[in-house]
């Protein structure tokens with residue numbers, strides 16, 4: 318795993334944005350895999366700035382997000398569709414038809430998961446995937462488990478994820494109990510992966526990812542098997 322250590326959250330966000338911009342310049346019709354959460358917000362601000370200054374265009378780009386709560390309506394301000402529109406898509410020249418997020422309103426979530434996985438395949442895989450890391454080692458919503466799923470699937474959220482994400486909801490009871498998420502195999506379809514981490518509260522998770530043997534009880538360890546992963550993190554994560 319390549320490691321880029323940054324002095325601040327802003328520097329981490331800028332370095333990641335520069336790598337995304339380089340990917341888009343090299344291949345204007347890139348498929349970019351995106352993540353939600355606090356970690357990539359600064360990256361999205363940087364990409365919006367780069368677009369507004371005329372440095373990059375998203376006209377040919379397709380995006381595919383890692384996950385979405387289930388059930389949830391896109392208009393719900395805690396949905397990942399809402400997050401992406403609000404933080405990124407609404408500020409770019411991207412065609413919204415080319416932005417993919419699992420449908421949190423699908424009547425049949427298993428069918429929606431299959432449709433989503435087929436979409437990734439039809440797109441020819443992902444050129445560059447952005448990831449965050451959960452304190453319990455999850456990537457996307459691939460939670461610690463005895464077995465990990467390869468393809469996009471519906472999953473139950475763990476207690477620790479519900480607690481961690483309850484900061485965005487009025488109460489922990491309002492956090493959806495399930496999510497649609499890309500599987501480990503879907504993520505591995507990405508030719509390049511950037512995993513971002515910032516702040517001392519990610520220290521244990523990043524250390525475990527780098528030092529533990531590959532372990533389904535800590536899903537991020539599996540990234541050590543991928544041939545092209547870059548960790549971009551703030552210095553306090555590695556102290």
Ligand code: PGA
Pocket residue numbers: 353354355356357449450451452455456457
């Ligand atoms: P965060 O979430 O960016 O809000 O810390 C990361 C994750 O849970 O994958």
